Amino acid sequence: MTSSDPPRRRPTIADVARRAGVSAAAVSFAVNDRPGVSPDTRERILVAARELGWRPSASARALTEARTRAIGLVLARDTEQLELDAFFIRFLSGIERALTDADYALLLQLVPGGAGAALPAYERLAAAGRVDGFLLTDVELDDPRFALLEASGVPVVLAGRPVGECPFTWVETRHEEGMRGPVEHLAALGHERVSFFGGRADYEHVQVRLSRWREAIDAVGVEEGLAVHADDREAAAAAEVLLAGEPTAVVCASDVLALAVVGAARERGLAVPADLSVTGFDDSPLAALASPPLTSVRVDYGEFGEAAAGALLAAIGVADAPDYQPSAPELVVRASTAAPPG
Amino acid sequence: MTSSDPPRRRPTIADVARRAGVSAAAVSFAVNDRPGVSPDTRERILVAARELGWRPSASARALTEARTRAIGLVLARDTEQLELDAFFIRFLSGIERALTDADYALLLQLVPGGAGAALPAYERLAAAGRVDGFLLTDVELDDPRFALLEASGVPVVLAGRPVGECPFTWVETRHEEGMRGPVEHLAALGHERVSFFGGRADYEHVQVRLSRWREAIDAVGVEEGLAVHADDREAAAAAEVLLAGEPTAVVCASDVLALAVVGAARERGLAVPADLSVTGFDDSPLAALASPPLTSVRVDYGEFGEAAAGALLAAIGVADAPDYQPSAPELVVRASTAAPPG
DNA sequence: TAGCAAGCCTGAAGCGCTTCAGGGGAGAGG
DNA sequence: CCTCTCCCCTGAAGCGCTTCAGGCTTGCTA
Numbered sequence: 141m142t143s144s145d146p147p148r149r150r151p152t153i154a155d156v157a158r159r160a161g162v163s164a165a166a167v168s169f170a171v172n173d174r175p176g177v178s179p180d181t182r183e184r185i186l187v188a189a190r191e192l193g194w195r196p197s198a199s200a201r202a203l204t205e206a207r208t209r210a211i212g213l214v215l216a217r218d219t220e221q222l223e224l225d226a227f228f229i230r231f232l233s234g235i236e237r238a239l240t241d242a243d244y245a246l247l248l249q250l251v252p253g254g255a256g257a258a259l260p261a262y263e264r265l266a267a268a269g270r271v272d273g274f275l276l277t278d279v280e281l282d283d284p285r286f287a288l289l290e291a292s293g294v295p296v297v298l299a300g301r302p303v304g305e306c307p308f309t310w311v312e313t314r315h316e317e318g319m320r321g322p323v324e325h326l327a328a329l330g331h332e333r334v335s336f337f338g339g340r341a342d343y344e345h346v347q348v349r350l351s352r353w354r355e356a357i358d359a360v361g362v363e364e365g366l367a368v369h370a371d372d373r374e375a376a377a378a379a380e381v382l383l384a385g386e387p388t389a390v391v392c393a394s395d396v397l398a399l400a401v402v403g404a405a406r407e408r409g410l411a412v413p414a415d416l417s418v419t420g421f422d423d424s425p426l427a428a429l430a431s432p433p434l435t436s437v438r439v440d441y442g443e444f445g446e447a448a449a450g451a452l453l454a455a456i457g458v459a460d461a462p463d464y465q466p467s468a469p470e471l472v473v474r475a476s477t478a479a480p481p482g
Numbered sequence: 483m484t485s486s487d488p489p490r491r492r493p494t495i496a497d498v499a500r501r502a503g504v505s506a507a508a509v510s511f512a513v514n515d516r517p518g519v520s521p522d523t524r525e526r527i528l529v530a531a532r533e534l535g536w537r538p539s540a541s542a543r544a545l546t547e548a549r550t551r552a553i554g555l556v557l558a559r560d561t562e563q564l565e566l567d568a569f570f571i572r573f574l575s576g577i578e579r580a581l582t583d584a585d586y587a588l589l590l591q592l593v594p595g596g597a598g599a600a601l602p603a604y605e606r607l608a609a610a611g612r613v614d615g616f617l618l619t620d621v622e623l624d625d626p627r628f629a630l631l632e633a634s635g636v637p638v639v640l641a642g643r644p645v646g647e648c649p650f651t652w653v654e655t656r657h658e659e660g661m662r663g664p665v666e667h668l669a670a671l672g673h674e675r676v677s678f679f680g681g682r683a684d685y686e687h688v689q690v691r692l693s694r695w696r697e698a699i700d701a702v703g704v705e706e707g708l709a710v711h712a713d714d715r716e717a718a719a720a721a722e723v724l725l726a727g728e729p730t731a732v733v734c735a736s737d738v739l740a741l742a743v744v745g746a747a748r749e750r751g752l753a754v755p756a757d758l759s760v761t762g763f764d765d766s767p768l769a770a771l772a773s774p775p776l777t778s779v780r781v782d783y784g785e786f787g788e789a790a791a792g793a794l795l796a797a798i799g800v801a802d803a804p805d806y807q808p809s810a811p812e813l814v815v816r817a818s819t820a821a822p823p824g
Numbered sequence: 825t826a827g828c829a830a831g832c833c834t835g836a837a838g839c840g841c842t843t844c845a846g847g848g849g850a851g852a853g854g
Numbered sequence: 855c856c857t858c859t860c861c862c863c864t865g866a867a868g869c870g871c872t873t874c875a876g877g878c879t880t881g882c883t884a
Contacts (some may be wrong), residue, residue, distance in 0.1 A: 152869095155870060163835085164870085164872090165835080168872055169873095173874085178833090184833080192611060195609040196870080197611050199545045199548075199550060199870075200545055200871035202545075203869090205839090219575045224766075224768070229565045230565070236591065237792075245612065247587050247588065248574075248589075249588065265587075268538065316503070406773045429768075431748045443867075492843085495841060504863075505865075507842080507864060508845085510841070510842055511863090519863080545840080616852050759856070796840095830880085831879085831881100834870095836874090837874085839870105844865105844866090845865095847858105848871090849861090853859095
């Protein structure tokens with residue numbers, strides 16, 4: 141190092157005030173767009189701030205305003221469950237969109253294990269006042285987080301539909317409606333019996349999709365095939381069970397499950413879509429990449445994240461509640477569906 | 483609401499002090515494990531704190547300690563680029579592991595667009611003193627973030643190998659070594675010519691993998707096939723170019739690219755692996771799910787994230803520098819590779 | 825010309841913690 | 855019995871901001 145490094149102290153509001161020839165209070169007023177500062181004084185202050193590269197210290201602000209300008213998202217999932225999840229990243233980027241506008245930050249915490257394992261994380265963040273609110277996903281029946289968070293008094297918004305009593309506001313997509321598209325599409329292709337392959341039965345969203353699948357089946361007048369549930373991990377084995385029923389069409393509640401079916405079909409010597417039609421859900425990039433590319437259902441999880449975060453900001457009181465009109469899920473037809481054999 | 487809600491004020495250190503019959507200073511000493519408090523006083527204080535559900539306010543602490551106990555990670559990638567990325571989630575969960583031990587939090591910011599678009603985000607976070615340090619990924623040649631962050635004086639650790647001058651410490655995996663496995667595996671199967679399919683040529687990691695592929699080719703004495711680069715988006719088209727060279731084996735620098743090759747092969751009527759062997763990289767869940775399941779290379783990005791975050795904590799001065807011995811990449815043989823036809 | 829309102833700006837307090845200098849009490853040593 | 859030392863503990867200052875109650879100018883109006 142050639143130049144000496146005086147341990148560079150970050151400039152404070154006092155430095156700006158001195159340089160602009162005003163009081164610290166005036167600087168505060170100016171940067172916070174408050175009345176009571178003449179236009180040219182304000183200008184002088186802003187110039188001084190810019191020249192010094194000063195921004196109000198987030199910590200000091202948090203202390204005086206009793207607001208951290210951050211929200212928390214705690215994900216209690218194992219890494220593998222997140223890796224192929226079309227929901228997570230899209231949701232996240234939607235959240236970021238909403239936060240950026242309000243100059244809020246996202247505190248993300250990943251904890252291995254289920255919702256129970258996440259409780260201490262919520263407790264710590266809440267008790268230390270590290271965040272102004274929480275966004276809850278992967279809501280479970282009798283979710284233990286509800287009581288904890290309600291007691292803490294921190295604003296909370298649920299991303300998803302609560303199963304029972306819920307003390308918080310919640311936001312939801314229209315994902316269930318997406319089950320109609322595949323069923324109608326398959327019926328139109330001539331399939332007379334349609335099966336269902338969904339994730340763990342104790343997830344609310346899986347149940348909803350299952351019942352919407354049933355409704356659609358009834359509505360179009362085809363026969364109800366097998367309905368099988370499986371974790372991603374056991375998907376391959378479950379897919380075999382499913383195929384043992386010799387369906388001509390399987391509607392899956394995720395692209396990952398659909399791939400498992402495609403794989404199992406190939407093992408059995410069945411060609412997709414010639415012998416078996418398969419549809420996915422979420423329209424993750426997977427769907428387009430697979431061979432054959434999967435017919436899938438696209439749900440806009442980005443707007444969902446944006447709406448959820450927006451609702452939370454509204455609950456915190458720093459923004460207006462967004463008017464969220466969830467868009468309808470969209471069937472994306474690709475090459476994994478065709479007329480039934482024969 | 484039946485019970486009245488006195489606008490629940492979070493307890494402060496003064497409340498705890500009062501309840502324990504000591505001064506606020508004593509409470510501070512006790513919760514920070516500092517000497518100068520007798521064991522039973524300490525106990526009394528901790529009990530009082532627990533009963534009140536009190537934890538030191540993160541904001542107040544941040545102000546006095548001039549430390550926020552948070553680090554920043556800014557991802558300047560489009561959503562689609564993140565969705566199938568085997569690296570990101572694993573890296574993230576490694577980071578979380580390191581942070582949890584030190585009671586640090588992660589501030590995650592996703593910004594659309596490239597590294598340039600991220601600059602304002604870094605500037606805001608740094609100038610407001612919102613984080614104690616940054617983790618940098620997706621390092622580019624002449625990365626504009628270097629100058630900005632060096633000037634800000636915030637500790638930085640690079641996750642990846644810097645291309646040119648770099649003022650920060652960096653941490654890297656041994657991913658490049660992973661190129662040998664596929665090449666040797668294919669040579670052993672009898673392939674005499676092996677092609678390469680990698681991501682954008684201006685990524686450092688792609689270049690390194692390319693040159694390691696070359697080295698491996700030379701070492702095992704097979705012929706060097708085509709080397710093609712493509713973005714994920716143009717992967718399908720590029721795969722056609724690649725296949726026009728009529729290779730019997732393609733080594734890919736990612737699973738996504740490998741899937742593109744598999745898809746293009748199928749279009750051409752080539753069977754994988756009978757007519758064409760393909761290997762992926764990263765061993766994302768994709769690899770196991772694909773049909774046929776992909777032979778791929780597993781790199782431990784979790785330990786990488788943990789090491790990078792650990793190094794950052796060390797740079798900040800709140801932990802010892804971890805002793806990171808990156809594990810060797812591991813070839814995972816599945817069904818996408820076989821002896822060449824004929 | 826006096827009186828007043830409006831506009832602009834300042835000083836000081838306070839947010840909840842940490843830290844530091846020092847006070848007081850108990851025990852040990854002379 | 856007095857002094858010295860060590861151990862516990864406290865009071866007060868200060869971190870960098872926001873906010874609130876005025877004070878000082880202006881420029882009007884009567």
